[in-house]
Amino acid sequence: MPKSFPNAQTIPVGVAVRRTPGVTRWAKHAWRVSAVLPGAGAADWKLLRTEGDVAEFHAATLPLTLYVSDAEAYAHELQTRDPSIYIILRQNEAASDFPWKVAVVTASPYEAQDYCDSSEELxxxxxxxxxxxxWVLEFVENFYEEEAFVKRRRKNMNVDQVEDGIGDPRIRQVSDVYRAPRRKVALN
Known part of the structure; x- marks a missing residue:
């Protein structure tokens, strides 16, 4: 059941992670997020199924919160060919059989891009x-208002009567027509 706040809505989302055998001798296993489970209950690496050496786990359930201030990002994500949810995984510092922990679940491509800038998260x-x-589409329809583009107009200024700024002040010549005039400083 989604929770509503004045400027946000939240729903719990479970994250399923698939473990497959590694393809090199340096990586025993390869880990990938395989699905999201909207409305899932709490879990901590609960085994969902196995097929040979492949195992799928319900790694965690985190809140997916949509904020009014990020409605533009959600609108852009919904306009893509394949709208997506982004899951951010961090390395698990604790000694465990699971090298990753689920850190963030977001629908904002802008927030996901911020996490991509760091090499510490997957x-x-x-x-x-x-x-x-x-659910995301309903949120965007309710809260997103596209800003109208307003072209700025230049101020009407008559610039053809003043020659300030013409010439390069770095060039020292006695009679440079195009050099900017200098103000003489009075010595006391």
Whole structure:
């Protein structure tokens, strides 16, 4: 059930992570976010299924919060070919069988880009499920107002009567017609 605040709405979203065998001798396993589960209950690396060496876990459930101030970002994401949810994973510092922990779930491509600038997090892009897409779309329709483009106009100024600024003041010549005039300083 989504929670509503004056400037935000929140829904819990579960994150499913798939573990596959590594392809090099240096990486025992490869980890990828495989799905998001809107409205999921709490979980801490709960095993969902296994197929041979591949295992899928419900890694965590975090709140997905939509803010009115970020409505433009959500609108841009909904206009893409494949609207997505972004999951940010951080390395797990604690000694554990799971090297990643789910840090953030967001629908904002701008916020995800900020996390991409750092090499410490892993940013995963997952297609937005239909129900979540409808929820984000309703939020954008309710709160996003596109700003009208207003072209600035120059002030009407008559600049053809003054020759200030013509010439290069770095060139020292006695009679340079194009050099900017200098003000003489009176010595006391």
């Amino acid at each position: 940013v995963e892009k997952i297609p937005m499920p239909e129900g979540l897409h409808a």
